[in-house]
Amino acid sequence: MEIRYTLALVTGAGGGLGRELAVALARLGAAILVADRDLPAAEQTVELVRAARVRGWAVQADLADEADVRMLAARAADLGGADILLNNAGGWTEGPAQYPYAPDLAWSRTLDLNLRSPMLLTRLFLDALGERRGRLGVGAVVNVGSSAGLEPGGYGSPEYAVAKAGLVRLTTALGDPETAARARVMAVVPGWVGLPRAQEQWAELTEAERAALPPLIDPGEVVRSVVHLLRRGAAGEVVELAGDRAARGR
Template sequence: MTRIAIVTGGGDGLGREIVIGLAGAGYGVVVADVDAAAARDCADRVAAVGVPARALRADVREPADLHRIVAAARGLGGPHVLVNNAGGWTPDQQYPQADAGAWTATITLNLIAPMMLGQLVLEPMRELGGGAIVNIASSGGLGAAPYGSPEYGAAKAGLIRFTSSVAGLAQTHRTRVMCVAPDWIGLPRAQEQWRRLAVKERALIPPADVVATVLNLIADGTAGTVVEMWGGPPPKSSVDAE
């Protein structure tokens, strides 16, 4: 039986790379994205590999859409894996200039939605014998330095701490929750900003490295693990640091 994964924000960017990596590893994938065309294009690439694929236009900030995502995965025989990849900064202005509706939407996107979707897949995963959840955080959630988008940084920090807080779900629900916190990733949309950096700061992480880390966690990662990824040195996990 083909194992089924959900990837939020899977139509483009890192999400698309993760989807393709999962398909290459034999997983069927539910590609959920606010951009319906991007989701369909990515799902077509998955189907071409010969595994099940479902494109779904979904906004993870909407509870009804989260239920639709889980229903789509169940329709394919899953979910066995969830990758909470969807995320982003507040458009236009950041806290405190952004109005409360804008910055709370960012917290919902980056923290509340992964928590809610994770909760929704727990029982289906337990019914299937267990599963794995990988939360995609960011280096913006690490450390204590000032940050350009406080609400984004706070949400990603929350996602990191949430991951380690629910390690016990491996025993109660047979589902391992883990996290990857990468620094700048070498995706096309990062290239212009990257070129503006000083040479000594130019250390983008190859997307393939992030995908490999996600796949390794899904295969045999320890519940509660948080892997920090910085350009240059090997990934550092919370387990390594202990």
């Protein structure tokens, strides 16, 4: 895929990895639709996008809310239709309690945010591609997973891990020829990404705790993997970034 002159919809792009991805694609010539629950943060990302001399728009959207997801898809259609979808928005259940102790609505929201939302937005993206006339080539979807969905053993937020595991299987399941004729659905699955908050938490660990963990993933590694998938990735491809600078494909 040639990224220049495309329209990319990036969710959770008001900060963190989403902002890094949005700005990187802007610098490659893509116009960016920035979606985030925090509108001022999304607008800050748009300023960085426009600094790359491409168009950018901010949309306030709660990706755990179906009405907001549909509104976001409609906004992309109003702009002529997205060519790229990055399902980046995600997060743990708010508050200290996680499944099985968190209230049902709280952990259900986490499933919605991390799995149901990207499923719905991907379907709407695929439907919109099918309605566009005279369009050359196929679209591209990259789901941002987490090693939490691949690791065996205990995990602090089971609902988050389950959703991220489902996101990987969704990606591989959509590698079928019929879907691939409309869009290549792919995924990148990083470990603990070395964004500022993660770096602070890492610094608070003891030396022994750090030694037991893989190193933090450089955000640039994730960005480069996503760009590689957009340019050359195959439908259903999953790239794992394990913290040892080794990318493993499926």
